[in-house]
Amino acid sequence: MAEKWKENLRSKFDGYESADIPDGLWIGIESRLDAAEPVAQSTKPKRAFSLVWSRSAVAVILLMVALNCGMMRCFYTYFEGETDAKNVSLASDNLLNVEVRRASRARVAEIGRAEIISNTAEDEDSVSAEKTEVKSVTVSSAPSQEKKDSVVENNVRSEKKKVWYVSKNSANISKTKKAKQKPSVSMFVSGITVDTDFLDSGDYYATAPCNSNPDIPDKPNPDIPKPDNPIPDIPNPDDGSGYPGGWVDLFDGGEDDPPSDDGDSENSDTRSARTPIPGKPKIDGSGYGNTVEKEYEEHSRPIYFGLEVAFPLDDKWSFQTGLVYSELCSTFDKGAVHTDQTISYLNVPLKVGVNLAGGKKWDIYASGGMMLGVGVSGKAEIQKRLPNYSFERTTQRLDGIPVAASLVASPGFEFRLFRSLNAYVEPSLMYNIPTGRKYRTFNTENPFVLNFGLGLRYKIGK
Amino acid sequence: MIDYRLIIDQVKSGNRRAMQQLYSLTIRYLTAVCQRYIVGEDDVKDVLQESYVKIFMNIGTFQQREEATVLSWMTRIVVNESLMFIRQKEHYAFIDINDELPDCEEELEVEEFSADDILKAIMQLPTGYRTVFNLYVFEDKSHREIAQILGIGESSSASQLNRAKKMIRSILYNNKISYADGREMERKLAE
Numbered sequence: 001m002a003e004k005w006k007e008n009l010r011s012k013f014d015g016y017e018s019a020d021i022p023d024g025l026w027i028g029i030e031s032r033l034d035a036a037e038p039v040a041q042s043t044k045p046k047r048a049f050s051l052v053w054s055r056s057a058v059a060v061i062l063l064m065v066a067l068n069c070g071m072m073r074c075f076y077t078y079f080e081g082e083t084d085a086k087n088v089s090l091a092s093d094n095l096l097n098v099e100v101r102r103a104s105r106a107r108v109a110e111i112g113r114a115e116i117i118s119n120t121a122e123d124e125d126s127v128s129a130e131k132t133e134v135k136s137v138t139v140s141s142a143p144s145q146e147k148k149d150s151v152v153e154n155n156v157r158s159e160k161k162k163v164w165y166v167s168k169n170s171a172n173i174s175k176t177k178k179a180k181q182k183p184s185v186s187m188f189v190s191g192i193t194v195d196t197d198f199l200d201s202g203d204y205y206a207t208a209p210c211n212s213n214p215d216i217p218d219k220p221n222p223d224i225p226k227p228d229n230p231i232p233d234i235p236n237p238d239d240g241s242g243y244p245g246g247w248v249d250l251f252d253g254g255e256d257d258p259p260s261d262d263g264d265s266e267n268s269d270t271r272s273a274r275t276p277i278p279g280k281p282k283i284d285g286s287g288y289g290n291t292v293e294k295e296y297e298e299h300s301r302p303i304y305f306g307l308e309v310a311f312p313l314d315d316k317w318s319f320q321t322g323l324v325y326s327e328l329c330s331t332f333d334k335g336a337v338h339t340d341q342t343i344s345y346l347n348v349p350l351k352v353g354v355n356l357a358g359g360k361k362w363d364i365y366a367s368g369g370m371m372l373g374v375g376v377s378g379k380a381e382i383q384k385r386l387p388n389y390s391f392e393r394t395t396q397r398l399d400g401i402p403v404a405a406s407l408v409a410s411p412g413f414e415f416r417l418f419r420s421l422n423a424y425v426e427p428s429l430m431y432n433i434p435t436g437r438k439y440r441t442f443n444t445e446n447p448f449v450l451n452f453g454l455g456l457r458y459k460i461g462k
Numbered sequence: 463m464i465d466y467r468l469i470i471d472q473v474k475s476g477n478r479r480a481m482q483q484l485y486s487l488t489i490r491y492l493t494a495v496c497q498r499y500i501v502g503e504d505d506v507k508d509v510l511q512e513s514y515v516k517i518f519m520n521i522g523t524f525q526q527r528e529e530a531t532v533l534s535w536m537t538r539i540v541v542n543e544s545l546m547f548i549r550q551k552e553h554y555a556f557i558d559i560n561d562e563l564p565d566c567e568e569e570l571e572v573e574e575f576s577a578d579d580i581l582k583a584i585m586q587l588p589t590g591y592r593t594v595f596n597l598y599v600f601e602d603k604s605h606r607e608i609a610q611i612l613g614i615g616e617s618s619s620a621s622q623l624n625r626a627k628k629m630i631r632s633i634l635y636n637n638k639i640s641y642a643d644g645r646e647m648e649r650k651l652a653e
Contacts, residue, residue: 006599009572009580013600016577017490018497022507025514026485032515033481 181312188455191303296333299442347373375401499544583633591626
């Protein structure tokens with residue numbers, strides 16, 4: 001109550017503003033601010049990279065780390081040795097070294113050294129190193145029996161499916177196998193492709209620029225009257241003035257065909273245009289002065305760039321998949337129209353691989369499966385020669401690119417470069433399954449292809 | 463309700479136009495606050511100039527959490543600058559009155575008066591009374607806190623408050639006593 005007057009007074013002045021303000025106050029404030037150091041102005045340091053790029057980079061790095069960790073976690077259980085090592089390390093100091101860890105994988109910790117040695121004679125060669133090492137291991141300061149048992153029990157739980165374990169009274173040692181497979185990530189490129197059609201004796205089409213024959217003029221000479229006979233004046237090679245390499249028959253038949261072979265059968269140049277010459281360009285003649293109609297088609301060998309991941313199924317077999325990018329370039333010439341076609345595919349390989357043989361630093365393997373591809377982009381750059389000998393260029397987007405499918409079988413040779421990094425060579429035979437010829441490419445025209453790939457393979461895990 | 467957050471952000475980044483905008487939005491209110499403590503146009507101008515410079519120089523340290531906080535923060539700066547000015551310029555302002563006058567229980571009834579009249583009455587108070595009155599009423603300080611701020615005793619603070627209330631009542635109702643007369647009244651009351 002006594003303070004009510006105070007509240008009333010404060011409420012009266014709540015938001016109260018003076019009607020007058022001092023003149024020139026802001027000018028004085030400004031001059032003081034100009035004279036003073038800019039303490040209040042916080043200058044943000046310039047970012048080396050924009051916030052978007054920084055955050056994107058962090059997201060990509062986190063994703064890669066998560067993927068790597070996820071993959072390692074998924075396949076960590078395949079490596080019982082790792083579990084063993086972890087368990088063994090709990091037992092005693094003597095069991096911490098690598099050789100003893102391997103031995104514990106085979107339940108050596110439970111069995112006397114002598115029994116193990118005598119019964120390891122039948123083991124695979126890869127265990128021999130372990131044998132000698134086990135021999136020298138003494139469990140002089142062995143851990144307590146309870147610890148040993150706990151280690152053993154842990155090993156049993158983790159190795160039930162894969163490793164034969166030895167009972168306490170048994171002298172048989174588990175068959176330790178060759179070092180197990182590890183998941184891997186491979187990066188490869190393959191582009192040396194050989195199509196199997198080279199064995200054929202049929203025609204093939206070669207790219208040639210328009211009017212490559214120097215005797216055929218590119219454009220009509222207005223000073224030269226057009227002869228009645230549209231046949232160009234090509235020197236007769238028989239008179240010795242013919243151009244080297246023979247001459248190409250321009251005629252496509254009719255009454256103006258050149259005279260047939262009248263006995264000079266050794267002159268192979270006098271052939272009818274109806275019979276194409278193997279190895280020679282096939283040209284359809286269409287008269288003098290104008291550009292001859294030609295039909296060319298050339299498909300460049302595709303190049304594959306890929307990232308593959310191999311998931312081991314057991315010691316020998318593995319499942320391989322990944323992402324492979326391929327680009328197919330083709331060139332078409334028809335008359336005055338020249339087309340450059342480029343189609344890109346994103347392929348997913350689905351293969352099964354098997355280790356055939358190997359040593360410490362090398363492996364021979366084989367893989368087979370299929371590869372499915374989806375067209376991600378396609379374009380055609382069309383160049384049309386106009387009557388006035390200028391060019392009209394257009395670019396056309398290709399829609400409805402058919403799915404690509406191929407069967408792949410390949411052997412491979414892999415050798416170690418560094419600790420977890422291997423290089424490999426993998427020639428492969430591919431059969432391109434016909435899925436439609438809406439757009440002709442190297443793969444559609446060559447069903448069987450030999451491909452040579454080179455790559456680097458990184459093994460994940462210890 | 464004015465959204466000061468955007469303006470504050472601009473002021474923090476050194477935008478002079480934003481500073482001027484903040485000045486324009488708050489100058490009348492802060493002038494009224496300053497006039498409660500300082501009498502004289504030139505002195506008010508000096509105190510306000512000093513206050514605004516301090517506000518703009520230290521705006522980077524301000525963390526706004528509520529809408530009204532920035533104005534409270536600026537008001538506090540003006541009040542502090544006013545007190546510093548009074549302490550420096552009018553050393554005699556705070557007379558430590560040692561008499562033991564009982565605290566005035568009467569309320570200062572101001573409902574019938576406008577804020578302008580009350581302000582004019584406050585401006586006519588002696589400096590000491592005015593300062594104690596402002597700190598007690600508008601800054602909601604206790605007598606102990608006022609005593610610490612002004613360097614006087616608690617009882618002196620209470621006494622000066624009583625006298626201030628009486629004088630304001632007298633001014634408001636009489637509306638005749640000038641500043642000089644108010645000081646004369648102070649002298650008479652002190653006797």
